[in-house]
Amino acid sequence: MHYYSFNIGDYASHTRHLTLLEDLAYRRLLDLYYLHEQPLNECSTTVARLINMRDNVEEVAAILVEFFDHEEGVGYINPRADAEIEKFKSKQEAASRAGKASAQRRLNMRSTVVQPTNNHKPITNNQETKRERFAPPSVSEVAEYIKEKSYSVDAQQFVDFYSAKGWVVGSSKMKDWKAAVRTWENRNRKDQPANEWRLNAI
Secondary structure: OOOOOOOHHHHHHHHOOOOHHHHHHHHHHHHHHHHHOOOEOOOHHHHHHHOOOHHHHHHHHHHHHHHOEEEOOOEEEOHHHHHHHHHHHHHHHHHHHHHHHHHHHHHHHHHHOOOOOOOOOOOOHHHHHHOOOOOOOOHHHHHHHHHHHOOOOOHHHHHHHHHHOOOEEOOEEOOOHHHHHHHHHHHHHOOOOHHHOOOOOO
């Protein structure tokens, strides 16, 4: 801990009998205890060195005996300081849990919000490239399709006719040449002259 609560009145009532050096030793021992959050070394000489009071081992030992409990193999503990440390840790853990829960709630809210769309945005180049573009067929492709369907349409005549028109049907760019072949076939079956064919856009 780098911070702990200090009750001036309570401290004064318990330490009025201490000499100046004893009072200094006690304050430094408390600081050391809270900082490392663990029992003090069993050797008073070592503890005196840690708080920079090497020449005052007697005063340090007196404070350890009066204000700390000695546990063999563990060191000097201060029950009141331990309670403050435990309280501090509990607050830290609660704050950490609350922070994580808040972050999770914000994440959940972001993941469930439906982003509004703007239907008036212009189509981007990327969107255009995803559309299938009409590719004029070759004579052999048309012939193969006619053979597959057992049509009587002349493949060369069909390709020449629409190539001259820029592959336009009616007033629109052709989208499906196979549909146009089927239309030609239907017209042929009705024995209509080729120059009277009027095909609708597919």
